[in-house]
Amino acid sequence: MSEFRVRFAPSPTGKVHIGNIRAAIYNWLFARHTGGKFLLRVEDTDLERSTPEAIEALLECMKWLGLDYDEEAFYQTKNKPRHMEAVEKLLASGHAYKCERTSRDGKTGQVIMFKMPKEGVIEFDDIVKGKMAKKAEDIQDFAIVRSDGSPIFHIANVVDDIDQRVTHIIRGDDHVENTFKHICIFKALGASVPKYGHLSMIVNQQGKPYSKRDGAAFVGEFREQGYLPEALFNYLLLLGWNPGDDREVLTKEEMVSLFDLEKVHVTAAKFDMKKLQWMNAEYIKRLSEEVFTNELLNRVAKEGMVVPEDYDVKYLVSQLQIRTKFLNDIPSACRCFFSDDFAFDEKAVEKRLKKEGVKELLLDLVERFTKAPVWLAPELENLVKELSQGGGMGPWVHPIRVAVSGRGEGIGLFEMLQLLGRDKTLQRLKYAAENICI
RNA sequence: GGCCCCAUCGUCUAUCGGCUAGGACACAAGCUUUUCAUGCUUGUUAGAGGAGUUCGACUCUCCUUGGGGCUGCCA
Numbered sequence: 319m320s321e322f323r324v325r326f327a328p329s330p331t332g333k334v335h336i337g338n339i340r341a342a343i344y345n346w347l348f349a350r351h352t353g354g355k356f357l358l359r360v361e362d363t364d365l366e367r368s369t370p371e372a373i374e375a376l377l378e379c380m381k382w383l384g385l386d387y388d389e390e391a392f393y394q395t396k397n398k399p400r401h402m403e404a405v406e407k408l409l410a411s412g413h414a415y416k417c418e419r420t421s422r423d424g425k426t427g428q429v430i431m432f433k434m435p436k437e438g439v440i441e442f443d444d445i446v447k448g449k450m451a452k453k454a455e456d457i458q459d460f461a462i463v464r465s466d467g468s469p470i471f472h473i474a475n476v477v478d479d480i481d482q483r484v485t486h487i488i489r490g491d492d493h494v495e496n497t498f499k500h501i502c503i504f505k506a507l508g509a510s511v512p513k514y515g516h517l518s519m520i521v522n523q524q525g526k527p528y529s530k531r532d533g534a535a536f537v538g539e540f541r542e543q544g545y546l547p548e549a550l551f552n553y554l555l556l557l558g559w560n561p562g563d564d565r566e567v568l569t570k571e572e573m574v575s576l577f578d579l580e581k582v583h584v585t586a587a588k589f590d591m592k593k594l595q596w597m598n599a600e601y602i603k604r605l606s607e608e609v610f611t612n613e614l615l616n617r618v619a620k621e622g623m624v625v626p627e628d629y630d631v632k633y634l635v636s637q638l639q640i641r642t643k644f645l646n647d648i649p650s651a652c653r654c655f656f657s658d659d660f661a662f663d664e665k666a667v668e669k670r671l672k673k674e675g676v677k678e679l680l681l682d683l684v685e686r687f688t689k690a691p692v693w694l695a696p697e698l699e700n701l702v703k704e705l706s707q708g709g710g711m712g713p714w715v716h717p718i719r720v721a722v723s724g725r726g727e728g729i730g731l732f733e734m735l736q737l738l739g740r741d742k743t744l745q746r747l748k749y750a751a752e753n754i755c756i
Numbered sequence: 757g758g759c760c761c762c763a764u765c766g767u768c769u770a771u772c773g774g775c776u777a778g779g780a781c782a783c784a785a786g787c788u789u790u791u792c793a794u795g796c797u798u799g800u801u802a803g804a805g806g807a808g809u810u811c812g813a814c815u816c817u818c819c820u821u822g823g824g825g826c827u828g829c830c831a
Contacts, residue, residue, distance in 0.1 A: 329831060361831070421829045429829055447761070456759050457827090464829040471831050494760070495826040516761095518824090523767085525823060553768095556780095560769060564779045583769085586824065590767050593781040603794080640794045702791095715791040731791050 322354030323485045326380075326387070327475070329361045330372040333536040334379045336589070337490060337520045337528065340554045344517060345488045346385050347555070347577040357482055358387040361394045363474065368395075379537045383547045384570070397478055401469035404477045404507055405430055405462060413506040414462060427465025432472070432503060434459050440498045445486070445515035446582045452498045460499060472496065476503045479512060488515040488579065491586075515579050518558060518586045528589045544646030546605075549598040557587040567600050599643045607632070610639050614648050621649040623656035634737055637729035654723040655737055666726035667754060670716045677755035679714065680721060680747045687747070693740045695732035702732075721750035 326342040328334065349356035360376070362368035380387070408414035413433055420426045434457050441451040462473040469477075479487065487497075494516050504511045522532040534540055540550050552568060561568065561576045568576070602610070611631060618625060625631065638651060653660045670676070690701060702714045719731050722743055728734060735743050 327831095364831080419829070423829085425829065427829075450760075452760065461829050466829080468829090470829070475831085491761080492825065493831090496831090498760090518762085521824080527824090556768065558768090562770080564770080566768095566780060585762055587769095588767060590781070593768065596781055637793095641792080710790055712791065719791070727792055729792075 321485075322349065322352045323357060323483055324349050324354065324488055325357040325359050325392075325479070325482055325484050326385070327359040327361050327478075327489075328376060329364060329368070330376045331364070331367045332369075332372040332375055333538060334376060335535055336537065336540075336550075336554060339379070339383065339385075339537050340520065340557065341489055341517055342380065342385055343383070343551060343554055344515075344559075344577075344579065344582065347573060348486065348488060348515075348579050349388075350574045351577045354485075355388040356385075357389055357392065357484070359392040359394060359478055359482060361471075361474075363394055363468070363471075365395075375538070379541075382541060383537070383551055392478065392482055394474055394478060397474070397481060398469060400481060401474050401477050402463075405469065405473060408432065408462075408503075408506055411506065419461070419465075421465075425465060429461045429465050430463035431459045432462045432499070432506075434499070434502060440501055442497065442501060442511070442514055444494075445488075445513060445579050446518075447494075447516055447584050450494070450497075454502075457495075457498055462503075472499055472503065476500050476507070476509075480504070480507065480509045484512050486513045486515065488517065491516050491519050515582070517582065518584060520557060520589050521586045523588060525586070525588070532589070533591055542646075544644035545594070545598050546601045546645070549594065549601040552601070553594045553597045557589070558583045567597070567604075595643060602642050602645070603640055605639070607635060607639075610642075611635050613645055614638070614652065617645065617648045618652050618656060621653075623649070623653065625656055630737065633733070634729075637733045637737075641729060651728060654725070654728075654734075658742075660724045662720070662724040662754070663726060666720045666724070670720040670726070671750060671754050672756050673717075674756070676717050677751045680717060680751040680755065683714070683718065684744055684747050684751070687740065687744060690740070693736060695730070695736040698735050699732040717750075718747070721754075722746045 324345045326345050328338055328342070346356050348354070358380075360368075360373060362373065377391075405414060409416075409430065414430050415433060416428055417431050418426070419429050419431075435454040438454050439451050440454055440457075441449065444450050460472060462470050464470060497514055497516070501511050520528045522528045529535055534543060537550070541547070548570075552566075552573075555568075555573060555577075556566060559577070559582045560566075561572070562581070565572070605613075614635060615625065615631070634652070634655065638648070642648060642651070686701060686705075687698075690697060702711055702718075705714055715731050716726070719728065719734070720726060722738060723734065738746075
């Protein structure tokens with residue numbers, strides 16, 4: 319046994335929970351760090367929910383995060399003959415027995431139970447939690463085959479791990495109790511027991527398991543909201559592990575070379591959306607100009623806006639990139655540049671335009687801007703600065719911003735005016751003065 | 757109830773017996789000759805409680821308290 323083999327074994331239910339994908343990330347990192355193999359096993363035994371679409375969504379989500387797997391994907395349903403073979407073996411060796419039972423939901427029939435040892439201690443050395451031990455007598459016999467003849471998780475999981483030659487099982491904390499059972503199955507089957515590492519759960523502010531009620535909980539949702547996969551990956555990794563120094567934003571190469579499963583934390587980690595947002599902004603800032611420009615162009619086009627041939631996109635990008643927290647914010651931030659059909663924010667209009675004297679102020683500016691010798695941000699700024707006579711530029715800046723963009727925030731005002739050009743600026747100032755101001 | 761696990765700022769964490777307890781997010785203040793943002797500087801805030809071991813404990817041991825997980829013909 320020279321090579322480490324780990325696996326990610328999700329049930330394809332259509333949505334991939336962040337806790338689950340974090341387990342995938344740790345598995346992937348472990349494999350890449352050790353030069354081992356990262357395997358994918360699709361636990362598709364729930365025929366109702368395991369649709370081709372759900373499987374496609376799972377694969378898509380892994381691809382998005384850059385979790386490439388080795389060898390062919392393994393489908394649990396296809397291994398059913400092997401599961402039953404193992405059950406026969408257990409039956410024959412006396413490790414399992416048939417039994418009449420009534421399930422919780424009232425089903426009655428014959429199931430096959432795994433027979434737990436009646437004495438002794440089951441122990442294992444968990445890579446993240448340390449020494450774990452439990453008296454065999456504290457664990458009851460459990461079902462491994464349903465009355466309809468289908469294999470249950472416990473046996474399927476163990477047999478698949480044997481068949482995939484998995485050496486390290488890195489999975490969620492909720493499986494700790496199962497591990498004691500699974501170890502017994504491995505032994506009963508005469509297979510070698512893999513090493514285990516149990517990852518703590520991701521919890522909400524109240525300390526309860528993080529669910530969709532607490533906010534975005536599935537990978538797809540983060541994607542839709544404009545999070546960068548690298549940011550989510552990095553944040554999830556840091557939730558329970560750190561490189562040992564103060565670095566937080568790490569490259570994939572750093573993650574791979576520094577990752578150490580033994581240094582993963584035992585305690586549950588609270589999910590902090592604010593920090594993820596910060597991380598996302600960090601990654602957006604670090605995007606190359608080319609990549610950000612492409613994102614901008616694509617997203618703007620998708621919203622039906624047209625960027626003129628000779629547009630100074632480079633300048634817009636230089637202004638917008640550092641201010642972008644979510645890629646999804648790009649279209650609304652760009653709308654006023656590429657379309658005259660932008661919405662006016664009611665609050666901003668109320669606060670900045672529907673005030674005594676604003677109309678006159680804007681009309682005065684129209685005159686001054688008309689006479690401006692050059693249409694460049696620094697000159698425009700000087701022009702307004704002169705007007706403010708050393709005082710704050712707020713009384714001019716805010717009404718102009720709302721008049722030309724409809725919003726109270728955005729890139730630097732004078733840069734905005736430069737990008738808009740003289741004609742559009744004048745046209746919008748006039749329109750606001752005559753139709754919106756009081 | 758039984759069994760298992762956990763415990764440093766509000767949050768993520770550093771510390772592997774020497775600590776004036778460090779960093780990041782968030783929050784607050786200031787600066788960038790007073791639009792927003794970025795950037796920079798500064799500030800507030802932490803070792804659940806109690807015993808023990810030790811010259812010395814946030815670090816080791818035990819107890820208490822608090823939190824979480826599991827206890828399915830779900831995975």
